[in-house]
Amino acid sequence: MAIADVKEYTHLSSEEVEELGRELDQIRQDIEESRCDADAAYINRLIKVQRGLAAAGRVTLFASRWRPAWVAGTAMLGVAKILENMEIGHNVMHGQWDWMNDPEIHSSTWEWDTAQPAEQWKHSHNYVHHQFTNVLGHDNDIGYGILRMAREQKWHPANLGQPVYNALLATLFQWGVALHDLDIEAIRKMEKDPEVMKKQLAQIGRKVRRQVGKDYVIFPLLTGPAWRSTMSANMTANLMRNLWSYMIIFCGHFPDGALHFSEEEIEDETRAEWYLRQMLGSANFTGGPLLHVMSGNLGYQIEHHLFPDLPSNRYAEISDRVRPLCEKYGIPYTTGPLHRQYGQALRTIMKLSLPNRMTKADRPDGPHGPEVQRGRLSDAERQQKRRELGGWSSRASA
Numbered sequence: 001m002a003i004a005d006v007k008e009y010t011h012l013s014s015e016e017v018e019e020l021g022r023e024l025d026q027i028r029q030d031i032e033e034s035r036c037d038a039d040a041a042y043i044n045r046l047i048k049v050q051r052g053l054a055a056a057g058r059v060t061l062f063a064s065r066w067r068p069a070w071v072a073g074t075a076m077l078g079v080a081k082i083l084e085n086m087e088i089g090h091n092v093m094h095g096q097w098d099w100m101n102d103p104e105i106h107s108s109t110w111e112w113d114t115a116q117p118a119e120q121w122k123h124s125h126n127y128v129h130h131q132f133t134n135v136l137g138h139d140n141d142i143g144y145g146i147l148r149m150a151r152e153q154k155w156h157p158a159n160l161g162q163p164v165y166n167a168l169l170a171t172l173f174q175w176g177v178a179l180h181d182l183d184i185e186a187i188r189k190m191e192k193d194p195e196v197m198k199k200q201l202a203q204i205g206r207k208v209r210r211q212v213g214k215d216y217v218i219f220p221l222l223t224g225p226a227w228r229s230t231m232s233a234n235m236t237a238n239l240m241r242n243l244w245s246y247m248i249i250f251c252g253h254f255p256d257g258a259l260h261f262s263e264e265e266i267e268d269e270t271r272a273e274w275y276l277r278q279m280l281g282s283a284n285f286t287g288g289p290l291l292h293v294m295s296g297n298l299g300y301q302i303e304h305h306l307f308p309d310l311p312s313n314r315y316a317e318i319s320d321r322v323r324p325l326c327e328k329y330g331i332p333y334t335t336g337p338l339h340r341q342y343g344q345a346l347r348t349i350m351k352l353s354l355p356n357r358m359t360k361a362d363r364p365d366g367p368h369g370p371e372v373q374r375g376r377l378s379d380a381e382r383q384q385k386r387r388e389l390g391g392w393s394s395r396a397s398a
Contacts, residue, residue, distance in 0.1 A: 003259050003261050006273065007276075009280075010329070017276055020275065020331075024325070026269075027307075028357075030110055031318065040057070040097075042313045043105060043313075046293075047088060047182060049083070054077060054081075057076030057077030060073035060076065061073035061230045062222075063220075063226065064229035065229050070232075074233040074237055077237040078237040078241060081237055085112060085245055087296040088112075092110045093122055094126060096308075096309055114177065115204070119162065124140070125141075133281045133282070134277075135262070135266055135277075136262060137261055138233070140185075142260065145185055147162055147166060150352070151361060152350065159184070162349055162352065173242035174238065177206070178208065182200055192204045209262075215234040247338075248296070248298050251341040251345060252298050252304075253283065254344070257283055258281055260278060260279045278305035279322075280331070282301040283341060285301075285341045296312060306322065362394070
């Protein structure tokens with residue numbers, strides 16, 4: 001159920017919540033003050049590895065009519081796309097590396113290798129999702145406008161198709177994300193400013209032409225007689241990235257312990273209460289260093305939602321301080337193996353395709369608000385964004 005009062009749900013007093021906030025602020029300050037050349041070396045080294053893999057994959061695909069070359073080239077290209085999307089692009093656009101003052105690795109200049117324009121991603125993700133994480137009626141990442149992911153969301157017979165919609169979303173994830181900031185629900189209800197929509201669509205169109213031209217025209221043609229196998233390799237690499245990104249994101253937001261919140265919860269929300277909501281609304285997964293790098297360190301989703309602009313390579317260190325705080329204040333620290341977290345998310349998708357009367361709640365019960373229908377508010381109806389959520393400007397919609 002959607003939580004309307006996290007202090008009541010966690011049985012914490014206002015003083016305890018504010019003390020928790022001060023302790024988390026101290027973690028932020030400590031990490032900010034300790035950022036150093038080793039952190040800069042990490043992201044620079046990772047970018048070199050990613051670009052090297054991409055280049056090696058492209059070169060190998062010149063021989064893609066030979067099956068082993070196709071497999072090797074596709075694998076290298078797929079891993080390169082995953083790294084660029086997850087550990088590099090997503091985190092650079094959060095401003096995690098802005099402190100380096102490197103214009104090439106900066107949230108204001110990075111354009112990632114996927115269909116959604118960076119500027120629109122920073123609005124829908126940094127500004128909307130991270131500020132209003134899992135708040136029904138505000139956060140359109142709860143099901144991405146396609147899936148019913150909370151029992152408070154109004155059920156419709158169309159939800160019976162959720163298993164199919166989910167499979168399509170996973171397969172075509174970059175294209176679904178490309179349309180995410182348009183707010184399809186507002187368009188359907190004729191509430192979207194036509195001029196804003198026109199400018200957003202033009203920006204998306206330019207980015208899509210660039211991506212399609214690169215992956216399905218230019219690079220295949222460069223390989224001459226091998227163009228068909230190169231095109232199929234590019235398609236497979238994009239599919240690898242789509243499926244992986246989808247799974248990682250769903251594992252961080254929809255396992256059983258990741259709670260939803262009603263609109264009442266964010267009324268006059270303090271910084272400490274925002275911290276507490278991030279901790280309750282996110283979920284981690286366990287794994288080794290390679291898994292965490294490949295997932296953009298989003299196996300530490302709780303830490304990412306607390307400190308989205310701190311370097312991702314420090315999240316493991318931060319988690320060693322956040323988890324004891326959860327124990328100290330009796331706050332759940334939701335984590336588990338990747339397969340279990342995704343299994344729980346998938347079960348929720350299947351169950352919520354049916355009306356509430358036919359299923360039983362999996363998430364913890366608590367004070368909750370009324371049924372909601374709308375995905376999110378307009379920017380004019382929102383509070384001011386928090387500075388740590390990553391830079392965003394309205395160039396695409398101004």
